[in-house]
Amino acid sequence: MFVDRLLSAFSIRAKVLLVLVPLVMILAAVGVVSLQATGLLQSRLRLSSEVLETLSGFRDVSESMNRFLAQSSTENRDEALASLNRQGATMLSLQEAAADVGSDTRALESSESAMSAIADSMDRMWSLHNDELSIRHDLTANLTEIKRVAADLELAAVKIRAQVRNQENSGKTMLREATRSIDTASIMQRLSENLVNLPAGAMQTPEEQQQALMIKKAMKTVKRVVATGDDGQAVANLEQAISRIVAGSGLDSAFLHSLGIDLNAFAPRLRNDAIQHMIEGTHAVRALDKSLAESETLVAAVASVSQDADSIEIEINNLLRAASPENQKRLVEQLTKLTRDTVAVGGVASSLPDFHKMEEILFLQGDAIQQNTEKLVKIAEGRQAQYADADKTVQSIWKNLVSFASTQEHDAHRESDFARLLSTAATVAGVLVALLAGLGLMATLRAPIERIAKRMQGLATGDLQSDIAGCQRKDEIGDMARALEVFRGNAVSKLEVEARAENDRKMADQERTDREFERAQLEKEVSSAVQTLGEALSRLARGDISQTIDRHFHPNLEQLRRDFNHSLSVLRDTVSHIDENTQQIKWGTNELFKASDDLSRRTERQAASLEETAAAVEQVTATVRNSSENACETQAFVSAVKEHAEGAAIIVTDAINAMGRIQDASYKIGQIIGLIDTIAFQTNLLALNAGVEAARAGDAGKGFAVVAQEVRELAQRSSAAALEIRHLISESSSEVAVGSDYVGKTGDALHSIAASIVQISDRIDQIVSSSREQATSLAEINNNVNVLDQGTQQNAAMAEQTNAAAKTLSDQTVELSERLAGFKLTDHRTAHLESLAA
CATH class of the missing domain: 1.20.1330 (f41 fragment of flagellin, N-terminal domain)
Structure with missing residues (x-):
């Protein structure tokens, strides 16, 4: 204290x-x-x-x-x-x-x-x-030079091998052409034999037509063998004749016989040319065997050099990544291999241009690479x-x-x-x-x-009468006591203010009660107006538009009642007018339906009649048209017969002249047959010598031996064919004389037939003219009937559509009347609507 x-x-x-x-x-x-x-x-x-x-x-x-x-x-x-x-x-x-x-x-x-x-x-x-x-830069340059030289060597070697192979292919091509020429000559020979032996009046067979097609494909070789002078013109004529046989244009036996003789003349020349080409091709292929082997060896050796260059590139890259003595040793081994393979190329590079210069470059670059890699390590x-x-x-x-x-x-x-x-x-x-x-x-x-x-707790419990101690102190505790005294005075004043506030609250509650009574009255009037309007709208929903709202609403809602009554009046008038118009439409629709139905039935009957008429006219027209066409075909046939008869007369005259020329040619053919027989004998000897030479050549001459055997067989067949031709010529000479007499008689008969055919042709021309005029008239009548038939059918279709539309409109009008009957109007209007609906 x-x-x-x-x-x-x-x-x-x-x-x-x-x-x-x-x-x-x-x-x-x-x-x-x-x-x-x-x-x-x-x-x-x-x-x-x-x-x-x-x-x-x-x-x-x-x-x-x-x-x-x-x-x-x-x-x-x-x-x-x-x-x-x-x-x-x-x-x-x-x-x-x-x-x-x-x-x-x-x-x-x-x-x-x-x-x-x-x-x-x-x-x-x-x-x-x-x-x-x-x-590294020097190594890259050295490697680039080695790669370039290796690529040049490989390119040159490949070119040399390609040249040798081209020469070999040329020789083989010559042998294949010779083989095809021999086959063509054989086909010519067989076709010639068939055509020369063809009976009089016979035509070519499908087999001969196929042989002619094969000869046509080989005409390029024939032209090469014989391409100048009169022989060239003969080849052109032969090509035209072969084309006619391939086309199958109905050639006679005389033409085919003449063609067989021409083919027999060309076959030996084509066979001799093929044998010559076969000999030349065989020598060319045999001469290239050594060159081809040398070129293959050269390409293989150069490929090794190119592989060595690639391996050197790999080893250089390994050395550049890790410059170790082991990697440098492997690189030196690859350089040694490159030198060895380059020397090997020199042994087979006699045909390789500038090889020694390339070899020197490879050696110099290899030495430079070895020195640079040693420095790099x-x-x-x-x-x-x-x-x-x-x-x-x-x-x-x-x-x-x-x-x-x-x-x-x-x-x-x-x-x-x-x-x-x-x-x-x-x-x-x-x-x-x-x-x-x-x-x-x-x-x-x-x-x-x-x-x-x-003391603060006492103030909190409501003790406002006790004094507060410490107000006389000069420190902060005295300030707190004095402030607490002020709080006590404020609490007393607060109680007085709360009493006055309670009185004011009671007066405010009375005023709020009065306002709530007035609002309840207003809500009651609004509720009554809404109920009345709801009942009127319910009647409107049921279709009852006869009653309006007569009771007055609150002034704020009176305008809503008047607007509803006005809308209801307008709706009644509208429904009445729609119902009257609907009844009028219904009556008109019924009348339209009856008229359309009558028109449709009449139109259908008319269309049936026109259709029967059109069918009858069409049948008559077809009959006349058929007759006219038959007459035209007959006229064309008679004209063709007339032309054939006139041509036949000319042919008979030519045949007589040809018979004389055939007799002259038979003698010349006999001489030619003797020459052919001599040539066949010499060819047989040549083929025999060629077989002997092929046997000496061993395996390399097997193919040539087969060709020689084929040539011998062809020569033998040529000799046999020459004998048969000589026998046939002697027989044909005697037959030609008899044929000349028959041909003269045939010419006279053909002239008489031609005169009769001219008269028949004139009569048929008149029939054709009349038939054409009748067909034209019937076609015009048929077109007019068809036009009428189409118009009638269209009218019938339109009548059906009109009838269907009228029926649909009538049904819709009835439905609209039934819906309008659901509205309830005033008494006199309701009675009027019911009478109209009935």
Whole structure:
């Protein structure tokens, strides 16, 4: 109590300051000690951080050096040097920080001097890289030249082989053409025999027509064998005759017999030409056997050189990726193989142009590649040695920095222990002072505050009469007591105000009750009006439009009642008018339906009659048209017979003349047959000699032996055919004399037939003219009847459509009347509607 009275004249702020000043002084002392310790620790931590940063930087230096060694580019070199320079600046900063805290800097100075050695190693590695780039460029040029020469060799060898194969193909083509010519000659011979032996009056057979088609395809070879002078014209005539046989244009036996003689003349010449070509082709193919083998050997040897060039390219790429002695040894082995294969090409390259120059280029480029790769391996080893020295230096710097960091860690622990001891002592002193100051404040502040709190609880329970103690105090507790006194006066005033507010509330409740009564009255009137309007709308929905709303509504709703009554009146008038019009439409529709039905029946009967008439006219027209066509065909047939008869007379005259020429030609053919027999004998001897030569040649002459045997058989068949032709010519001479007499008699008969045919043709012309006129008239009548029939059918269809439309309109009118009957109008209008609906 004494302390409270002593300190009551002072404010709480002064009391707190009086207690806190010693505490603050102690805390200040603790802060000064902690600041000193923190400064020491921060210096040590900053130094340790710079050491760690330096270690991390040297790791970056090592990585950048590895990248530069793996890929020596300007960017990687600049990056490594920049990383090394950054580490130099960091090392200087680390030395300054160590000197500030009094640490030993000898290890840092040794590391700084070692960094200059790393820079020198980087410069030497860069110089070796430039030398390596130059060697790589030379290797690329050497390889490109080898690849070019190998490609040129391969191209030249392939060209030589292609030339030899083209010559071989030319010889084989000549043999194939000769074989086809022999086959064509055989077909000519068989066709000639068939045509010469053809009986009088017979036509060509399908087999002969097929043989003629094969000869036509081979006419190009025939033209090549015989292409000038009279023989050329004979070939042209033969080609025309063969085309006529292929077309099957109904040739007679005389023409076919003459064609057989022509074919017999051309077949030996075509066969002799084929034999000559076969001999030339065989010699050409045999002469190319050695050249073809040499060209294949040359292509294979050049292919080996090209493969060696590809293998050298692969080994060079391997060496450029890893310049090791093993890769260089494998490359030298491939170069040796290239030299060996190039020498092998020289042994078979007698036909290869400029080979010695290409060989010299390959040898020179191979030697250059071997020298450059040896230099490249030495450069790679030198770069690896320089990198090892630089990496060893980096490792030594790393060890120095690790040792320096351990020293700094030991010093930091020692200074941290000293700072921790000072902080603990200052903290204990501060706690003691704080306890004493707290007890003093509690003694001077607790009792007055408890009295004020108890009086505040009394005010809260409604005790407004008791006095408040402490109002005379000069500190903050006195201010609180005086403020509490003001609160007590305000509470008394509040009670008075609440009494007046209760009186005002009761008056407001009375006024609200009056307003609610007036609103209920208004809602009742509106509800009545809505109910009346709803009943009127229900009647309207049921079709009752006879009653209006007669009871008046509230003034605000009266206009709605008048509008509803007006709308209902307009709707009644509209329904009445629609119903009257509907009845009129119904009556008119019934009349239209009856008229349309009558018109439809009449039109159908008329259409049936016209259809029967059109059918009858069409039948007559068809009959007349058929007669006219038959007459025209008869006229054409008679004209053709007339022309054939006139032509036959001319042919008979020509045949008589031809008989004389045939007799003359028979003698000449006999002479030719003797010559053919002689040629066949000589050909048989040549074929026999060729078979002997083919047998001597062994396997290489087997094909030629087969050809020689075929030639012998052809010669034998030619000799037999010549004998048969000579016998046939003797027989044909006697038959020609008899045929001449018959042909003369046939000419006289044909002249008489032609005169009779002329008279028949005149009569048929008159019949055809009359039939055409009748057909034209009947066609016009038929067209007119068809037009009438189509018009009648269209009219019938339109009448049916009109009848259907009238029926539909009548049904819809009845439906509309039934719907209008559902409306309820005034009494007299309702009666009128019901009478109309009935």
